[in-house]
Amino acid sequence: MIRKDRIYEDLSLILKRARVVFYVLGxxxxxxxxxxxxxxxxxxxxxWQLAESNRLRERVLSAPRGVITDRNGKFIxxxxxxxxxxxxxxxxxxxxxxxxxNISHLLGIDExxxxxxxxxxxxxAAFQPIVVKDNLTTEEVSRIEARKLxxxxxxxxxxxxxxxxxxxSAAHVxxxxxxxxxxxxxxxxxxxxxxxxxxxxxGIERQYDDVLTGEDGRLLEIVxxxxxxxxxxARVEPRQGKSLRLALDYDLQKxxxxxxxxxxxxxxxxxxxxxxxxxxxSFPTYDPNKFISRFTPEEWLSLVNDPxxxxxxxxxxxxxxxxxxxxxxxxxxxxDSGFVDGQTAYFCGGALEIYGNVxxxxxxxxxxxxxxxxxxxxxxxxxxxNLGRRMGIEPIASYAKLMGLGRKTGIDIPGEKDGLVPDPxxxxxxxxxxWYRGETISVSxxxxxxxxxxxxxxxxxxxxxxxxxxVVPRLVPPENGKEKSGKTAVPIKRETFETIIQGMxxxxxxxxxxRGARVEGFDVCGKTGSTQWxxxxxxxxxxxxxxxxxxxxxxxxxxxxxxxPRLVVTVLVExxxxxxATSAPLAxxxxxxxxxxxxx
Amino acid sequence: MIDRGAFHEIDWVLIGLLIVNSVIGVxxxxxxxxxxxxxxxxxxxxxxxxxLAFLFLCLAVDYKVLMTYSLxxxxxxxxxxxxxxxxxRLVAHTKSWIKLPxxxxxxxxxxxxxxxxLLAQIFSEYKKSTLSSNVGIQAILLVLGPFxxxxxxxxxxxxxxxxxxxxxxxxxxxxxxxxxxxxxVVSLAAGLVGWNFALKDYQKKxxxxxxxxxxxxxxxxxxxxxxxxxxxxxxLTGKGFLKGSQSQLRFLPARxxxxxxxxxxxxxxxxxxxxVMLTYFLLLARMFLSVGMxxxxxxxxxxxxxxxLIAFQFVVNVLMIIGLFPVTGVPLPLLSYGGSSLVSNALAxxxxxxxxxxxFANA
Numbered sequence: 011m012i013r014k015d016r017i018y019e020d021l022s023l024i025l026k027r028a029r030v031v032f033y034v035l036g037x038x039x040x041x042x043x044x045x046x047x048x049x050x051x052x053x054x055x056x057x058w059q060l061a062e063s064n065r066l067r068e069r070v071l072s073a074p075r076g077v078i079t080d081r082n083g084k085f086i087x088x089x090x091x092x093x094x095x096x097x098x099x100x101x102x103x104x105x106x107x108x109x110x111x112n113i114s115h116l117l118g119i120d121e122x123x124x125x126x127x128x129x130x131x132x133x134x135a136a137f138q139p140i141v142v143k144d145n146l147t148t149e150e151v152s153r154i155e156a157r158k159l160x161x162x163x164x165x166x167x168x169x170x171x172x173x174x175x176x177x178x179s180a181a182h183v184x185x186x187x188x189x190x191x192x193x194x195x196x197x198x199x200x201x202x203x204x205x206x207x208x209x210x211x212x213g214i215e216r217q218y219d220d221v222l223t224g225e226d227g228r229l230l231e232i233v234x235x236x237x238x239x240x241x242x243x244a245r246v247e248p249r250q251g252k253s254l255r256l257a258l259d260y261d262l263q264k265x266x267x268x269x270x271x272x273x274x275x276x277x278x279x280x281x282x283x284x285x286x287x288x289x290x291x292s293f294p295t296y297d298p299n300k301f302i303s304r305f306t307p308e309e310w311l312s313l314v315n316d317p318x319x320x321x322x323x324x325x326x327x328x329x330x331x332x333x334x335x336x337x338x339x340x341x342x343x344x345x346d347s348g349f350v351d352g353q354t355a356y357f358c359g360g361a362l363e364i365y366g367n368v369x370x371x372x373x374x375x376x377x378x379x380x381x382x383x384x385x386x387x388x389x390x391x392x393x394x395x396n397l398g399r400r401m402g403i404e405p406i407a408s409y410a411k412l413m414g415l416g417r418k419t420g421i422d423i424p425g426e427k428d429g430l431v432p433d434p435x436x437x438x439x440x441x442x443x444x445w446y447r448g449e450t451i452s453v454s455x456x457x458x459x460x461x462x463x464x465x466x467x468x469x470x471x472x473x474x475x476x477x478x479x480x481v482v483p484r485l486v487p488p489e490n491g492k493e494k495s496g497k498t499a500v501p502i503k504r505e506t507f508e509t510i511i512q513g514m515x516x517x518x519x520x521x522x523x524x525r526g527a528r529v530e531g532f533d534v535c536g537k538t539g540s541t542q543w544x545x546x547x548x549x550x551x552x553x554x555x556x557x558x559x560x561x562x563x564x565x566x567x568x569x570x571x572x573x574x575p576r577l578v579v580t581v582l583v584e585x586x587x588x589x590x591a592t593s594a595p596l597a598x599x600x601x602x603x604x605x606x607x608x609x610x
Numbered sequence: 611m612i613d614r615g616a617f618h619e620i621d622w623v624l625i626g627l628l629i630v631n632s633v634i635g636v637x638x639x640x641x642x643x644x645x646x647x648x649x650x651x652x653x654x655x656x657x658x659x660x661x662l663a664f665l666f667l668c669l670a671v672d673y674k675v676l677m678t679y680s681l682x683x684x685x686x687x688x689x690x691x692x693x694x695x696x697x698x699r700l701v702a703h704t705k706s707w708i709k710l711p712x713x714x715x716x717x718x719x720x721x722x723x724x725x726x727x728l729l730a731q732i733f734s735e736y737k738k739s740t741l742s743s744n745v746g747i748q749a750i751l752l753v754l755g756p757f758x759x760x761x762x763x764x765x766x767x768x769x770x771x772x773x774x775x776x777x778x779x780x781x782x783x784x785x786x787x788x789x790x791x792x793x794x795v796v797s798l799a800a801g802l803v804g805w806n807f808a809l810k811d812y813q814k815k816x817x818x819x820x821x822x823x824x825x826x827x828x829x830x831x832x833x834x835x836x837x838x839x840x841x842x843x844x845x846l847t848g849k850g851f852l853k854g855s856q857s858q859l860r861f862l863p864a865r866x867x868x869x870x871x872x873x874x875x876x877x878x879x880x881x882x883x884x885x886v887m888l889t890y891f892l893l894l895a896r897m898f899l900s901v902g903m904x905x906x907x908x909x910x911x912x913x914x915x916x917x918x919l920i921a922f923q924f925v926v927n928v929l930m931i932i933g934l935f936p937v938t939g940v941p942l943p944l945l946s947y948g949g950s951s952l953v954s955n956a957l958a959x960x961x962x963x964x965x966x967x968x969x970f971a972n973a
Binding site: 019021024025029035038039042043047049050051054056057058060061062 | 739781782783839841842844846879887901907910911928934
C-alpha cells in the first residue's frame with residue numbers, strides 16, 4: 011500500500027522516543043502492581059483488622075419543626091414533643107423467622123409487613139438500624155425496654171414529633187403534617203428530605219413548610235462488632251426550623267370556636283388596616299395531632315366520610331350565596347356609578363312584579379318608601395330589585411369584582427376557592443345560553459349563580475371599612491419592609507362608602523336587621539344575610555303542605571368602630587336561620603370581646 | 611474530507627477496549643452508589659453512549675483538518691475558562707462547571723483536547739532533533755494560560771493533566787540534558803512559589819498528609835487511610851461484589867468518582883486489581899503502539915500526547931488511592947463516574963483511531 015510517488019517523512023527518531031516512554035510506563039505499572047501486592051497480600055491482615063474495627067454508623071438526627079405561636083407569642087399553637095421509634099438491627103438477629111414472629115407479636119404489627127420492610131432494606135449494612143415502628147406509646151416503650159434482653163435486635167430512639175397543644179383549636183389555620191408519600195418524591199416535592207420525614211400538608215404547615223422545616227443533623231458513630239456505639243466520629247447538630255408568629259389573637263380565636271361549638275359554620279376576624287387575620291374558625295373541626303399519631307382505619311373513614319366535612323376549611327373553601335350581604339356591593343355600584351343617589355326612593359309593598367314574575371320582599375307587609383340607607387338598614391329586597399333592574403348585570407359584576415369577589419383573596423394558606431361573579435360572558439361560556447334579565451334580579455339580592463367564600467366577604471367588608479383600600483388577608487404578618495403590604499386603593503368615591511357605612515351603622519344601631527350585633531359604645535356597622543335555598547313562594551307552598559323546609563344559611567358581616575375601623579367580623583352559620591336572628595348576635599360577642607380586651 | 615476507504619481502517623480493537631474499560635467502570639459505579647439516590651450507573655451508561663457518539667463524530671473529520679482549526683478551538687475554550695472564573699457560581703467549591711438545563715459541562719476537560727491539537731499543529735512543523743528554547747517557551751506559554759485558569763477554579767487535578775500533554779510534546783521533540791535541568795529548576799521554583807503563594811491550605815495539607823497519613827486520621831489523611839484500608843482488606847480475592855464494608859458503609863469518600871479503583875480492590879482483591887490493570891494496560895499499549903501507524907509527524911504527536919494524557923491520569927489515580935500521590939482529584943479515566951471526563955477521554959482515544967485509520971490517505 012505504500013505509494014512510491016509520495017515522500018514519507020523520516021519519523022524513526024520520534025517513534026523511538028515514543029516507544030521508550032511506553033516501556034518506561036510499562037515498568038512503572040509493574041512497580042505499582044508490586045506495591046498493590048504488598049498492601050493487599052503481604053499487609054492484608056493489618057488492613058483487615060483496621061476495616062473490622064473501623065466501622066461507622068450514620069444516624070439522622072431529626073430537626074424539630076419551628077414553633078407556631080399566636081400574635082403575642084403567648085400561646086404555642088404548634089410545638090414539638092418527644093416521640094419514640096423502634097428499629098431493628100439485623101446483625102443481632104440469630105434466627106430471622108423466629109425474630110419476625112416474636113417482634114410482630116411484641117409490637118402488634120403484621121409479620122408479613124415486617125418482613126417486607128426489612129427485605130426492602132436488604133442492601134443496607136446489617137448494623138444500620140431499620141425503623142419498624144414509630145410514634146410508640148409510653149406503654150409500648152416500656153414493654154420493649156422490659157424485654158430488652160430477649161430482643162437484642164431492637165433499639166428504641168427518641169425523635170421530635172409535631173404536637174398541637176390545643177388539639178382541634180385553629181386546626182384549619184395550622185393545617186397538619188404528614189409523612190412524605192412516595193408520590194411526593196416522584197414529583198420532586200420532597201426536596202432534600204428523606205423517606206419518613208414529616209412535611210406540612212395543609213394550612214400554615216404547608217404554606218410555610220420551608221421556613222418551619224429545620225435542617226436534620228447527622229451523627230457518625232463508630233460501632234463494634236455487636237453494633238454497640240464505641241464513640242462518635244462526627245456530629246452535626248440538627249437545626250430547628252424558624253418559629254412563626256401568627257396574626258391570630260388566641261382569645262378571639264377561642265371565643266370564635268366556643269361560639270361555633272355544635273354548629274356548622276365559620277367565623278373570620280380581620281384587622282382591616284393590615285389584613286391580619288385575628289381569628290379564623292371553621293366548624294366542625296378535627297384534631298391535627300391524629301395525623302401524626304396515626305388514625306385507626308375507622309377514625310380515618312369516619313373523618314373523610316363525615317357529611318359535615320370537618321377537614322374542609324369553610325372560611326376559604328366553603329362557597330355560598332352571599333344573600334343580602336351582597337346588597338353592600340349593589341349599593342356601592344348604584345351610588346358610585348350614579349344610577350341612584352342618597353335620596354332616590356322606591357316603594358316596597360312586600361313584592362314587586364318584574365318582567366312578568368313576582369319577586370317578594372322578606373317582609374311581607376312591605377317597608378313602604380325606602381331610600382338607599384334605609385334599604386340597607388332594613389335589607390329591603392324590593393329596593394334592590396329596582397336598583398338591579400336599573401343597572402343591569404354588567405356594572406353589578408364589575409363592582410363585585412372590583413371589591414374582591416370572584417377571585418382568591420390571596421391569604422397565605424393553600425386551597426382557597428375563587429367563588430363566582432356571574433355575567434353574560436360567563437353564562438355564554440358555561441351554559442352556551444344568553445343571560446336572562448330575570449337573573450339580574452336574583453343576583454341583586456345575592457342569589458342566583460353568585461358564590462362567595464366567607465373570607466372574601468370579610469375582605470370585601472374590610473375594603474368598605476377602609477373607605478376603598480383593599481387589603482390581602484394575612485395569617486403571618488409580613489416582616490417589616492420585607493414584603494409589600496398588599497394594599498390597593500379601588501377607584502370608588504369616598505362619599506359612596508360613607509353612605510353605605512351609614513346604612514350599615516343603622517342596620518346595627520338603629521333597629522335594623524343587624525341589631526343583634528350591637529355593642530354599647532363600639533359603633534358596629536354591619537349587614538345581615540340569609541341565603542334561600544328555594545324561592546319564598548315554593549317554601550310557602552311546602553309549608554302549607556306540612557313539609558319540613560331547610561332553614562337558610564345565616565350571614566353577618568360587619569366592622570367596628572365606625573370612624574376608625576380596627577376589626578372586621580364575618581359569621582356564617584349553615585342552616586342557621588335568618589342572619590339577624592342567628593349570626594348577628596354571634597358577631598356581637600366577638601366585637602364585645604375585642605372591645606373589652608383592646609379598648610380603654 | 612470523509613474518506614470511505616479510511617472507514618475500513620477503524621481500529622475496532624481499540625474502541626472495543628475503550629468500551630470494556632467503561633463497562634467495568636459502570637459495574638463499580640453501581641457497586642459504590644446503588645444505595646444512593648441519583649442512579650449514577652444508569653447515567654454513566656448514557657454518558658458512554660454520548661461519548662461514543664462524539665468519538666465517531668471526531669472520526670468523520672481528518673485530524674489534519676481538525677488541526678487547522680485548533681487555534682480557534684483553543685482560543686474559544688480559553689475564553690470560556692476565563693468567563694467561568696468571572697461568571698460561574700461555585701459547584702462543590704469550584705468554578706469548574708457550566709450549568710445547562712439537564713446537565714453540567716466541565717470545559718476544562720475539553721481544554722485537554724484543544725491543547726493536544728494545537729501542540730500537534732505547532733510541533734508537526736518542528737523537525738530538529740532536539741527542542742529549541744524558542745518553540746519550548748512558546749508551547750509552555752500556550753499551556754500556561756488554560757493551566758492557570760483551571761488551577762484558579764480551583765481544580766488543580768485537571769490543571770495538572772495538561773502537563774503530561776506538554777511533556778509528551780517535549781519528549782518527542784527531544785530533550786537535551788541541559789533542557790531537562792532547566793525544566794527541573796523551573797518547576798522546582800514554580801513549586802516553591804506555588805507552595806508559598808498559590809496553594810490553598812487544604813492543598814498543602816494533602817501534600818503533607820501524603821507523607822504522614824496517620825497523623826490526622828479524621829482530617830485530611832482520612833481519605834487516603836480509608837482508601838488504603840479498603841484496598842488492603844480486600845486481600846487476594848476480595849470481599850465479593852456489593853460486599854465491601856468500606857465502600858458499602860460509605861466509609862470511602864468519592865467512591866464512584868476518584869476512588870472507584872479502591873472499590874475494585876476491596877471487592878475483588880488483588881486478582882481484580884490485576885485484571886483491571888491488565889485490561890487497562892492493553893488499552894494503553896494499543897494506543898501507544900499506534901504511533902507506528904501514523905502517516906506523518908503530526909499523527910505521531912497526536913497519538914503520543916493522547917496516550918500520555920490517559921496514562922498519566924491512570925498512573926496518578928492508582929498511586930493516589932493507595933497513598934503514593936497527593937489527593938488531587940484526578941479521576942480514573944474511563945472508569946470513574948462523570949460525563950465530561952468520559953467525553954474528553956473518549957475523544958482522546960478517538961484522535962488515536964482517527965490518525966490510525968488515515969495512514970494511507972493523501973494529505
